[in-house]
Amino acid sequence: MTNQRNDGTNNRWRLAIIIVNYRTADLTVDCLASLAAPATVPDGTCVIVVDGGSGDGSAQRIASAIDENGWTNMACLALQENGGFAYGNNRGIEYAAERFGDPDYVLLLNPDTVARPMSIIMLVGFMDNEPRAGIAGSSLEHPDGRKQACAFRFPSISNEFEGEAKLGPITRLLDRWRVVPEMPQKPSRIDWVSGACMIMRSDLLHDVGLLDDRFFLYFEETDFCLRAARAGWSCWHVPQSRVVHLVGQATGVTRYTRPARRPPYWFQSRNLYFLKNHGLLYASLANLAWLCGHLVFRLRVVIERRQSGLPPHLLLDFLRHVGLGSRRGLSP
Known part of the structure; x- marks a missing residue:
């Protein structure tokens, strides 16, 4: 991950990745390590970890891991309260804009994910080629490659x-x-995608606003995708972008x-x-x-x-x- 911006003028970042952590510091550090690996994210990427008032030392452990590994353009924002997924992501988006500037895209990423090589680069590349795509989601899978449901109808x-x-x-x-x-093996339009790995265009955020803070957890990405669709933006599933999702590790609600x-x-x-x-x-x-x-x-x-x-x-x-x-x- 480097400091190079997408236009060479140092005025605009390519991508801001927001990760909301709540008492899952080890998972979050593993996720950050995958993002720091070569050929995973595009140049001009910043990463904001939002700790939702974990109270277990998570924020300090994550900040220490960032410093010890020399991961540039990463930061940890420690909140005093656990306001939920939408609240945490919204504060992260605002903080990224204040600290790093307004990016081309924002990626919401769960702490219980591991980005495979080229996964985020492919997702950004798809958005570059589809100017009316407001939202896109990666293909989520288990560590052994088995696919997970991640693209849905309203x-x-x-x-x-x-x-x-x-x-x-x-x-x-x-x-x-x-x-x-049933999803084809090529990028396809869909109603909504999982918030575990969901990229959105900054122009869309300016158009429809941030996520609805009233959703503590679940249905917030569904609501956001519906708002985007009603404003004329399309949502896509991009199967070539593959991200490992350790289902339920971050919330404990979904288990296999x-x-x-x-x-x-x-x-x-x-x-x-x-x-x-x-x-x-x-x-x-x-x-x-x-x-x-x-x-x-x-x-x-x-x-x-x-x-x-x-x-x-x-x-x-x-x-x-x-x-x-x-x-x-x-x-x-």
Whole structure:
């Protein structure tokens, strides 16, 4: 990583990478090491790690790792509170602009990721060649190369039902609305991409603003991509840009072994997304669709006499935090 700017005038940075850390210092340092490796990020890249009030010495450990390794153009911003993913990224974007200047692009990157060689360079190159692309996401994968779902359709009444029912005939009937579509092996337009590795054009940020701070965690990138789409910007999945994602290591919510109980903020963020973008009636119908699909799946589990594999207390938590017509999570 060097100090060279993209235009040779030292007036504008190429890329600002924002990483929000909360008590995952070791993962964050590994992520920074991958970014510092040769041929990973373009020249003119700065990296801001935002520590969300970890209170466990994370900020000091990350700052020390940056100094000890001589990683240039990296900095750690220590916040006093954990305001969530959107809040942390917003403060990082503002800090990067103040300290390094306004970049061409901003990349949101999870601390539980490892950038493969050329991954970020390819992502920036794609944005250079698609001037109306406001957002793009990398292909996320496990360390062994297995692909993860990372490009999606916007949530709707149809896919809330299909996603919970998990039943072949229903999936085939509602295939065109499925949240996770089949993705081709070339860059393709999509509704929204995972915030684990999402690049956005600075012009888009000036157009639609920063992420919505009311989302503590989850659905903030979905909401942002919808705002971008409504403003006329496109969103793309770029499979040639490959980034390892250690799923759930940063939050503990998503696991591939034993599912964790979903925290209240997941339900609150989901409710906020539907209420904010579609109104109370649509949100109520989406909740009803989720509930019906969930009951269909539970009936199937009983008939087949097998384990559901669902997070503990999911139905009870849904009814407690969401309900059919709740306005929880929506504030001025």
